[in-house]
Amino acid sequence: GSTLEIKDLHVEIEGLEILKGVNLTIKGGEFHAVMGPNGTGKSTLASAVMGHPKYEVTKGSILLDGEDVLEMEVDERAQAGLFLAMQYPSEISGVTTSDFLRSSINSLREEGDEIPLMQFIKKMDETMDYLEIDKNMAQRYLNEGFSGGEKKRNEILQLMMLEPAMAILDEIDSGLDIDALKVVSKGINKMRNEEFGCLIITHYQRLLDYITPDHVHVMMQGRVVKSGGPELAERLEAEGYDWIKEELGIED
Ligand code: ADP
Numbered sequence: 001g002s003t004l005e006i007k008d009l010h011v012e013i014e015g016l017e018i019l020k021g022v023n024l025t026i027k028g029g030e031f032h033a034v035m036g037p038n039g040t041g042k043s044t045l046a047s048a049v050m051g052h053p054k055y056e057v058t059k060g061s062i063l064l065d066g067e068d069v070l071e072m073e074v075d076e077r078a079q080a081g082l083f084l085a086m087q088y089p090s091e092i093s094g095v096t097t098s099d100f101l102r103s104s105i106n107s108l109r110e111e112g113d114e115i116p117l118m119q120f121i122k123k124m125d126e127t128m129d130y131l132e133i134d135k136n137m138a139q140r141y142l143n144e145g146f147s148g149g150e151k152k153r154n155e156i157l158q159l160m161m162l163e164p165a166m167a168i169l170d171e172i173d174s175g176l177d178i179d180a181l182k183v184v185s186k187g188i189n190k191m192r193n194e195e196f197g198c199l200i201i202t203h204y205q206r207l208l209d210y211i212t213p214d215h216v217h218v219m220m221q222g223r224v225v226k227s228g229g230p231e232l233a234e235r236l237e238a239e240g241y242d243w244i245k246e247e248l249g250i251e252d
């Protein structure tokens with residue numbers, strides 16, 4: 001499996017420092033959850049790893065298997081094995097879900113080694129069945145008019161089709177009803193193997209009732225301030241974040 005190492009990461013948005021030294025290492029086979037109050041920089045972390053141009057890394061490093069991710073263009077990051085599910089996935093007009101998936105898969109493969117059409121269709125059909133996605137979605141324009149739940153299911157469809165080495169899922173649970181949450185979790189759990197590492201960003205403990213992380217991290221004010229096992233998420237659910245603030249002497 002791959003290893004993603006985030007070291008002393010400092011990130012600014014429009015001159016304002018949002019991440020103030022994040023350290024996190026995720027190995028293949030591991031599921032990590034990052035939790036934390038709103039506005040503490042969780043999405044900023046995801047965007048910085050994927051190379052969003054608005055997010056300027058001013059200090060620190062991001063390495064994937066020792067390779068400098070910060071030196072890579074966005075498409076090179078995907079080719080290196082990184083996958084990002086966005087908190088707010090965008091619509092792509094004129095491109096069907098099926099075409100988008102097929103060209104995404106092929107962009108990760110060598111030229112001349114494109115996935116055979118029948119193999120692609122079979123895999124897409126099976127994966128859509130598994131995620132209880134209506135078959136019509138394949139021919140709809142990506143995310144156009146999709147409900148919140150459909151967008152999230154579609155993100156997991158992409159994840160399962162692309163089989164990246166390392167995924168960052170940002171609030172994949174937000175706005176889902178319980179049935180959609182179960183399906184999305186089922187898909188993420190299906191990905192579990194030694195070759196796959198995953199960073200699950202979530203505001204709520206609820207998702208972690210269905211996906212058991214190996215490690216749980218709490219982010220506050222632009223840093224990872226506490227790490228533990230699944231029991232840490234349970235304590236946060238029961239007691240909120242105030243005890244951590246008190247423990248660390250953090251003011252609001
Ligand atoms: P979280 O995901 O933990 O809720 P974010 O990473 O979205 O937090 O935001 C962290 C901080 O950065 C917040 O104060 C937010 O207002 C600010 N921020 C996030 N994105 C932008 C942006 N595109 N432009 C300006 N400020 C931003």
Ligand code: MG
Nearest residue numbers: 037038039043
């Ligand atoms: Mg938020």
Ligand code: MG
Nearest residue numbers: 042043087171
């Ligand atoms: Mg966020």
